[in-house]
Amino acid sequence: MTSSNGAPSAQIDVGLLSPVRAGSAAEQATGDGAYLRAVLEAEAALARACARAGLIPHSAARAVTDAAAGAFDAADLARRARESGNPVIPLVADLTAAVARLDGEAASCVHLGATSQDILDTATMLICRRVLELIRAELDHSINTLTRLADTHRATIMAARTLTQQAVPTSFGLKAAGWRSQLVAARARVMQLAARLPVQLGGAAGTMAAFVAWSPRQQDEGALLLQAAFAAETGLVEPILPWHTLRAPIADLAAVLAFTAGALGKIAADVLVLSRSEIAELTEGAPGGSSAMPHKRNPVRAVLIAAAARRLPALAAQLFGSLVAEDERAAGVWHGEWEPLREALRLTAGAAEHCAAMLETLHVDPERMRTNLRPEVTAEHVAIGLAARLGRSRAAAIAARHHTSDELRALPELAGVPASVLERLTDPDTYVGAAEALIDRALREGG
Amino acid sequence: MTSSNGAPSAQIDVGLLSPVRAGSAAEQATGDGAYLRAVLEAEAALARACARAGLIPHSAARAVTDAAAGAFDAADLARRARESGNPVIPLVADLTAAVARLDGEAASCVHLGATSQDILDTATMLICRRVLELIRAELDHSINTLTRLADTHRATIMAARTLTQQAVPTSFGLKAAGWRSQLVAARARVMQLAARLPVQLGGAAGTMAAFVAWSPRQQDEGALLLQAAFAAETGLVEPILPWHTLRAPIADLAAVLAFTAGALGKIAADVLVLSRSEIAELTEGAPGGSSAMPHKRNPVRAVLIAAAARRLPALAAQLFGSLVAEDERAAGVWHGEWEPLREALRLTAGAAEHCAAMLETLHVDPERMRTNLRPEVTAEHVAIGLAARLGRSRAAAIAARHHTSDELRALPELAGVPASVLERLTDPDTYVGAAEALIDRALREGG
Amino acid sequence: MTSSNGAPSAQIDVGLLSPVRAGSAAEQATGDGAYLRAVLEAEAALARACARAGLIPHSAARAVTDAAAGAFDAADLARRARESGNPVIPLVADLTAAVARLDGEAASCVHLGATSQDILDTATMLICRRVLELIRAELDHSINTLTRLADTHRATIMAARTLTQQAVPTSFGLKAAGWRSQLVAARARVMQLAARLPVQLGGAAGTMAAFVAWSPRQQDEGALLLQAAFAAETGLVEPILPWHTLRAPIADLAAVLAFTAGALGKIAADVLVLSRSEIAELTEGAPGGSSAMPHKRNPVRAVLIAAAARRLPALAAQLFGSLVAEDERAAGVWHGEWEPLREALRLTAGAAEHCAAMLETLHVDPERMRTNLRPEVTAEHVAIGLAARLGRSRAAAIAARHHTSDELRALPELAGVPASVLERLTDPDTYVGAAEALIDRALREGG
């Protein structure tokens, strides 16, 4: 895999173009090596399930399991996959040879009755289960941090911004509670989905005919028992039907990963705005440098999360497209699904990891939030406060132009209004509405 | 809206480019006229909620409700929407004028404390609820038909096809059960989502500050009570937080609509293959004609469903993109979400309607299914059946080339195999595996 | 089309959800009424071409042309389009009836030898030509304004921002020149494409067999002459081959429209950033108001352009997907292409119109640009200027922390550096690089 001078071979990928997941646990869990191991696990689990269902001897299942723990050449399999369209077919050949070296009899027990999609789909679900667990853990981490931030900053006043303009006051605590609520929703979806990832075992075309034919009494129950045993061996769920071209599980993964990446991307989008030099209300704990400008402190984690979040919708679209899979096994739809799913897993998990780290060390500057507040953020309050006296329309016209209590006091038509009222109406602290009640309600969720 | 000669004005859309939804109930429920009515409903509901919460007199709420039932000029509102970026702002002006004509005092009670997004998001959820209900009803219809087809054709043998090639035998009943399982899954998601569509009521920037300010005792509870009353008036759900830039509801709609359209598209894809002149196992009950060829009988409903299903992934991607919405209200993300969501609703509901009609009158040709079966569909069975005698590898080699019992009988190495065994191995009816058991299991679901 | 109370029927669209194109010339050019007219134009042009090629009498062509100028019911055609999958088939029936009323003999000359896709594709190209011309005119307008802005503000110093942080100085003129360069590139692509939009005339399956059969001597040339005559009648280009499932023209439209919308979106993205309350270097000439906050001045045109630009990539993806169209006419791919193409045209043209208006009245605030400049924007200059004396690494370390000449002068290791040098290194006006030369180079392009 490496050339003589220690550099990687030109064609190998190590994450150089994807810093959001480089070196992450998700990357470890989704590399070609990890897929190869998962495929081997699926073959071994199938052999053990066959033994439990009486299709092959237990000794053969042990031989397959042992052989599957050995080394196989992923790059060579990748090249040979071109001949049949997927990597399971050459792997079955190599695994059979490896089993034969351990136990000649057992060789004929490899991949019994299965189609290559049974194995690759099951392996993919094993990978998904691990990555969803990684994502869940990182979401937990972020949610905990946001619980703290929302609570600590429940009265930290800052400008709410709408259509790029300062609008009314809000609190940073409410913003953090909003971020948190999306992560709580994402986590619930992740966990619900992780608990129902199905095994795939339909045989050549989803009838399980070969399993029936290989099973001791050649009856339907043999095949269904085998499917249950396979589910038990892998820890995955038994589906109602084989799903070679009934791709609900893939569509559900698309939805959950796109949701999660979007929830993370919302946080990054806000951090990017609030990190702008002219706003500077938030700063990343470990900002990034520049190759040109010595002073730069870039919100680099937010950038990487934002970049990942930008990619998920198109990847999810690709995966939703898999639902329209013709026949009993499709000619291209399935094959075009593998890489986008892996990429969606990696990017989302990588973004989740960066988000947890970013939030944990995020520097919040309440002083700056207050000094950034512009006087006009109380215009709505002034308009409401004067409406009873002046009518809504006239009050709004005044509020549109006069933002301080001094300016208001100078207006003849407000001569009779007590100064304390004008002070209150132009004090942003009096106009954060139900922010605290909303924070409380949000924090009661998903703690 | 119409020119002097009775033709529509050039710029108006009536569904000419979208036969999948033309004339459908979903089209009625999603046209600009329907959106306008929903926006007016939301304003009226807000007024009534304000009255219940004590912010305005009940008489004013009645005046708003009455005025909202009147006529407004959608095309004029569309043009005026350019000035502020959304159609609610000019509508509020027109509605206020209409209320003033009924009750001068009540005019100041229109749109109290709300932002335009509160109203448009709520109106959109009202539209979504109706369309999801239409979709559910059509899915019910299709599921019922498929229950019948799966049961009737549980032993109708046909070729399972994989990567375009005849693979092994299956039954049309199992295919129908597979189609049905995806629709059952879609229906569950549709119903679950329809039951949690939220009202939107955050005020200018999600703090509900104006509602607090307008409420009798100017306390948080006033705003929360108002939100609950608004939910009660609209029949929608109260959210944990205002969701102006926390777009989980939109992402969930994207996921459910893309799932449903994909489930329908799978059926259409199979109908298209099985309708091919050279296969002709299925025929639509009312195929379409051609403007050129008198003999043509095109599977036109399947074509329209397929065309709709092709569009949903990209529309869903657009909507998932809405999750990354900066600030308290976003500058473009929200505005770019309205039309794709409407289009996703229309196309999915239109496809659901066509699918129900297509399935109800679908002509299934069991004879043709049987005569289309090619001898090689039993090759796997032959390979398994001879494996014990010849070894898996040799048995497979024979099965790859010899597909009839006559051919097999002529092989010297099979001299000792009883003719009845070879007959059985080459009889497709003996090789449909667990198809019936799978059909039974599938039909127990979601009946 | 309208209900008794003057409101539009519920199902009709008038642009309520698309302010970016509401009331625009592009909307007029792309509504269902406009498509209906274009289809009728195509039928009339075909009849005249048939007459020129000797397939029908000139009197019949006149009758078809006259009848095609009459009124047809688009909504009724839309509903009847469901039966055959496209609106041309019912229209041919109605047009034939209308011709028969004028000239009984001529009725058999309508749609002679054509397939419905010949007509709808040709009509679509007629629509595209008009909209591309509208887009070109709006791009011209914007380019002219940007030429002025780039020239006027060639020395208007402002902060260049990278990864959200102030980086180094630049000029607003260079920014305007950059915007302009993308519009110049877009305009070139638009014009090049508009000049090669092809007519479609392949007959039932692209062999032109019916045209040969109807032509006087029943030879190939008859069909090719007819195609040339059809191109001449429509003003479109004669293609090498019929392109029913060779969708290069559609893919090229996708590319050009996505490019153009993206070029406009870049401008909007920058306007949105620079309009932020805390930056305020740009202000739209006619900002939008809020339904809640009297003070708001939202950059509403930029919002609408941004929203449109967000949608084009997904629409273009849909259209690129049309390239993979099976057979001689595809079952769904074509049908799924009509609406996304129309939407791409409308949104791009609408955005082009808003951009031209936005730029023309854009308020540029050079004072604010200068006061926003933060001292650290000269850090790179300081690092370079001191590198010869201190080494690159040490110079960068100093520049990272000390940004004013006073601070630098106070450093012992810089004791020997003349004050004038430190003044120059910390003066942003001395560090705009080749900005003016670049502006000059850019303005020489596409004037």
Add this chain to the structure above:
Amino acid sequence: MTSSNGAPSAQIDVGLLSPVRAGSAAEQATGDGAYLRAVLEAEAALARACARAGLIPHSAARAVTDAAAGAFDAADLARRARESGNPVIPLVADLTAAVARLDGEAASCVHLGATSQDILDTATMLICRRVLELIRAELDHSINTLTRLADTHRATIMAARTLTQQAVPTSFGLKAAGWRSQLVAARARVMQLAARLPVQLGGAAGTMAAFVAWSPRQQDEGALLLQAAFAAETGLVEPILPWHTLRAPIADLAAVLAFTAGALGKIAADVLVLSRSEIAELTEGAPGGSSAMPHKRNPVRAVLIAAAARRLPALAAQLFGSLVAEDERAAGVWHGEWEPLREALRLTAGAAEHCAAMLETLHVDPERMRTNLRPEVTAEHVAIGLAARLGRSRAAAIAARHHTSDELRALPELAGVPASVLERLTDPDTYVGAAEALIDRALREGG
């Protein structure tokens, strides 16, 4: 990079999930190793350009060039890229250290005045140029094969199919000419684009300020000369302006790659249809096997091409999205562009390679094409041929139901029609229209 047992580390990718490009030249040209080399080439070219422009000594440029030829650890760089968001920053550190080991003075001449995006964008263009050349060569190969197929099969009659139904006769030669025309169009776009890929050299924010500051006389021309020298050293084109956030080159790549993949995907779609067991008019020269069914001969190259073509639209959409890049360097847009562009290059080039191989060995079965022809394919001809006698409507009604000359002869109303006329009207060979003339016209293009 490898674990002790010879297996790849879990996280490394070797193409296991992408058989379409596994082992291809494009993979070699686009792996992380290749990107690393391209980045190093760009740094070396910059150093030489700096020497030519007088900014650094020629000896330093030689030292940088020599050091850049050494080995660097891509996986380590990938991990360190997280800190700053891109891999160039850590690489500059490592390269500087390597240069220092060769020539202490030269170390300060590395990456002079450049921003990391200058280097990565330029490296990407170098990669693109190589891959576009690979694609061009494969398209040439396919075009040559298709020229032969179109010519050889100009009179090979087969069914044209529309909306899945046999329509009228066509020739396989015309189909091949159609495929070829799209590849000719793709090749033209590839070559045009390859010739205008630009170098990137803007410095920190596109003003080239650092280059001016480092240049001998500190004048604009110094920077422009340097840019020209950089273009000369890399063989890329000098752009009008730095394009850090003016992403026309990326959008153009998106368009050309999506076009090319779609053109290849059209061929694959047709091969898949025509390979169906029930049609079997085409067979791949080296079909793929199955892990379950010994008889299977899957059209595996078409499957892999189809899978790749399915992915390009979404990847292109991602890249078109890059046009909307805010500021002088964007916070996420750029970072989200690297992997989709690489993937688009790999998939398109891999598909081009498979297509060339598939076409070269494609088995065409003219006998099967003829026997598959159904009698109704002449219905249109019959309808036209009888129209003069019976009127268009009655002729069409007859043609819709009677497809053979015997059936027609038996109709009383056709008693007077000579048998030879009915024979001719029902002979598919007489009804291929202008197919040959169209083939000739198409083959004159792009030979």
